[in-house]
Amino acid sequence: MAIQSKRPDTFYQQHDTLTLAQKLLGSELVHDSPEGRTAGIIVETEAYLWGDPACHAYRRQTTRNAAMFGPPGTLYVYLIYGMYHCVNVVSGAIGIGEAVLIRALEPTEGLDLMRARRQERYLVAGTKSKPLSDKELCSGPAKLVQAMGIRLAEHNFSSLTQGPLFVSSPFSAAAAEIVTTTRIGITQGADLPYRFYVKNNPFVSKR
DNA sequence: TAAGGGATTGCCT
DNA sequence: GGCAATCCCTTAG
Numbered sequence: 001m002a003i004q005s006k007r008p009d010t011f012y013q014q015h016d017t018l019t020l021a022q023k024l025l026g027s028e029l030v031h032d033s034p035e036g037r038t039a040g041i042i043v044e045t046e047a048y049l050w051g052d053p054a055c056h057a058y059r060r061q062t063t064r065n066a067a068m069f070g071p072p073g074t075l076y077v078y079l080i081y082g083m084y085h086c087v088n089v090v091s092g093a094i095g096i097g098e099a100v101l102i103r104a105l106e107p108t109e110g111l112d113l114m115r116a117r118r119q120e121r122y123l124v125a126g127t128k129s130k131p132l133s134d135k136e137l138c139s140g141p142a143k144l145v146q147a148m149g150i151r152l153a154e155h156n157f158s159s160l161t162q163g164p165l166f167v168s169s170p171f172s173a174a175a176a177e178i179v180t181t182t183r184i185g186i187t188q189g190a191d192l193p194y195r196f197y198v199k200n201n202p203f204v205s206k207r
Numbered sequence: 208t209a210a211g212g213g214a215t216t217g218c219c220t
Numbered sequence: 221g222g223c224a225a226t227c228c229c230t231t232a233g
């Protein structure tokens with residue numbers, strides 16, 4: 001296993017949100033949990049900006065979006081549709097509610113643990129019997145939260161620069177081609193080109 | 208205080 | 221491809 005360097009505070013401080021959303025592509029998200037390590041290369045992101053009607057911080061700071069107003073490199077985790085969670089990397093200055101949504105990972109480590117976490121719900125429900133394929137583990141914002149063992153109570157407000165959940169620099173600096181397009185699942189600001197993904201990567205949630 | 212709705216997912220037709 | 225599931229937060233009254 002190669003030595004991985006944790007992205008420092010300056011990585012999150014020096015880039016504006018749209019740039020950070022692209023810089024995060026190719027970086028690896030790592031979680032060293034008590035159950036073991038899971039990790040994946042970030043292959044799809046979306047930016048949510050100040051003054052952007054789709055941004056959770058668009059109106060004002062509230063209890064739900066408070067983490068977005070923290071320092072860059074903070075995690076913002078929220079509940080969506082009453083049953084799933086999504087994770088964001090907070091960006092922009094303190095007091096400015098901007099963030100980058102992590103939408104998909106290419107799994108690199110701990111795939112069995114990911115599978116176990118993802119299938120837990122099905123095993124309980126007893127509906128799904130077939131093991132999930134590698135592509136089904138992290139190809140969506142709520143999927144990767146499950147697979148990585150990210151939880152609202154534990155990780156909202158936590159920092160990516162200190163602690164067991166962090167972003168590492170890529171192993172190879174091979175510049176992948178980035179596709180820029182519109183964001184998924186939103187109604188407001190649907191025409192803004194704030195979604196980025198690695199071209200031709202099969203682990204991206206949607207083409 | 209009440210009611211609407213969402214940065215999704217997976218099952219069903 | 222369409223749609224239900226399922227909560228809590230936010231906004232309106």
